[in-house]
Structures are given as structure tokens and as C-alpha cells.
Amino acid sequence: MKTKNLLLAASCMFIAISVTFTSCKKKEDKVDESGQASSDSRQAISENDASIDDINKTVSDYPLMHGRTSGSAQSAATICGLSVDTTGSYMGTIKLNYNGTTCNNRTRTGSVRLTIINYTSGQRWKMIGCQMKVEYLAYRVTRASDGEYVELNGIQTLTNVSGGTWWDLFINNQPNLVSSVTGTNLSVNFNGAGTASYNINRKFTYTYNPTTIVLTCVGEGIGTSGSLSNLENFGTTRDGDLFTSQVTTPIVWNTTCGSWAPLSGQLVIKVPARGLVLDCLFGVNSSGTSIAVGSNQCAYGWKLDWTFGPNNGTKTIGYW
16 A cells, blocks of 8 residues: 555656746746746646646556556546547557546646557567657646636657656666656647747656655756757747746755755756846755755755846745
8 A cells, every 4th residue: 555655646746846847936926027938837837747647647557558468447537537549559559638627626628649659669668768759739728717728739758768667666676767758849828828839858767765765856957959958948938038947956856855845956047038047946944055954854945046137136935
């Protein structure tokens, strides 16, 4: 039962890592006159991660996609509002269809088509380096409380960098589980009022300590644009402004403190046209100084250094 709970927690934390990568953007609303660029990016990445969580759960439950020799598909019955079209599963393709059911204030419509690349050559999701093409087909998420929505269209690639699954990490003592999500020009429409173009490039490395029962995740940006590297997202906002979000130091969190309270890491967000720079340092004490936390200890919070045109400032924010 303990292992089952950990597996569930690990899946859910794939969504929660978006809080880590975008938490410092919450302060932009106080820095940027509109806060629109950061709010849009935060929402899009969060919904992108939510869909990827659905993908991981679903593929894991379909033996033809996962690579198991037996087993039954159960994801469609457990994910609210989702049905799975398995017509092409024998060729490595399934389609996730969302029927408009409202769950937890979110109403989802549209589809996501999944195709394991080189499936006919024997590739299966559990294999090292296996890649899966993810196509967003008018995938829309509407907030039921006010009717505002975000719609994704375009293609991303999921890669099982390390090979293996959560089962191998927790039960078979696999040293780590590494995955990445990459893609260019993901089209994201916000309420019909404008469309942004995102290049999301992120890598996650999970390790598990069976003695302390602690799962640790390291999040990195793996994208490049011009002279910049280690970008977890970059592109153009709905207003056409260029922006970058760069992980200058990998962001680390664990199950002791939670994904909302990183132990360490640094993220720098820039919107040059607005003269906006947000430098977010995670894992600091109440004075804003980086600290090394010990076993069963957590950091106080994170520090934000911001510049907006001729203005600048510094603030330390507690996680709790």
C-alpha cells in the first residue's frame, strides 16, 4: 500500500513541478503593469503538465504502448472526462478524447493523439530513449467559474531518457528515472483574445531513497535560443513580445518539503521589450541567503530580485 501511494504521489507531482518552475512568476503581477505574459505562461505550462500527467498514466495502463506482456487498461475509467480511442494501438497510436465534463472547476474538450515513434521497429514506452509524439488537437481547458480558457494546438515530444517506469524506480531499485518534454511553436490561445507561441523544453530526474522513503526531483531547462541555454520555455507572448525563462541552476525538490518548496535552484525570466527581469533564487533563509538543508529539513523560502524599466527591488518570500 505504501508503494502504491508513492506511485500515485509521484504521478501527481509531475503536475506540481510546474509550481516550482513558475512560482516566482506570481510576483510579476506586482512588477509588470499587466502581468499578462507571466500569467499566460504559468497557465499554459500548468495545463501542459496536467495533460502530460494524463498521458503518463494512460500509456502505463496500456500494455501495447507500455511494453508489458499483459495487463488491463484502467486510466480511461479513473481520469475524469477522458475516454481513450485505442483503434490504432496495434500500431502504437492512441487518442485521448475529452468530453466536456467539469472536474475540479476545469472543463476539458478536444483531443490529444499519442504515437510511439518507431513502434513498428519494436519501440515501447518503457525502453531507454523511447520517444512519443504528442499532438494537441484543439485541446481546450475552460475554468468553469468564469468561462476563461486556454487552448493548445501543436506537437511536442516526450522522451523516456533513462528507460524504465515508476515500478522500476520504487521496486526494482533503478537508480533514477529521467524524462523530458520538448517542442517548438506550441500554439496557445487565451480566451480567443490572442495566441502565444511557446517552446517548452524541460527535463526531470527522479531518484528514490527506500531507507528514508523520500523521492527527489531535479528540474532543468534544456532549450536554447540565440546565446541563451538552459531554457525551460521561450517564445512570444500573446502581444508578440519575446520572452525567455532560464533555469540557471537546476531546481531541486523532494517529498519531505514538497514541490512547492524547492530546496535549491535559480530561475531567470526576461521580457526585454518591457525591460522586465525576474531573478528567482530558491532555498534561502529568512534573510534571503542560500542555505544547505539537512535531512528532514526545509528552506524558509525564495528570494526575488526584480527589474522593471528604471525600477528594481528585492524581496524574500516564505514558502508557507
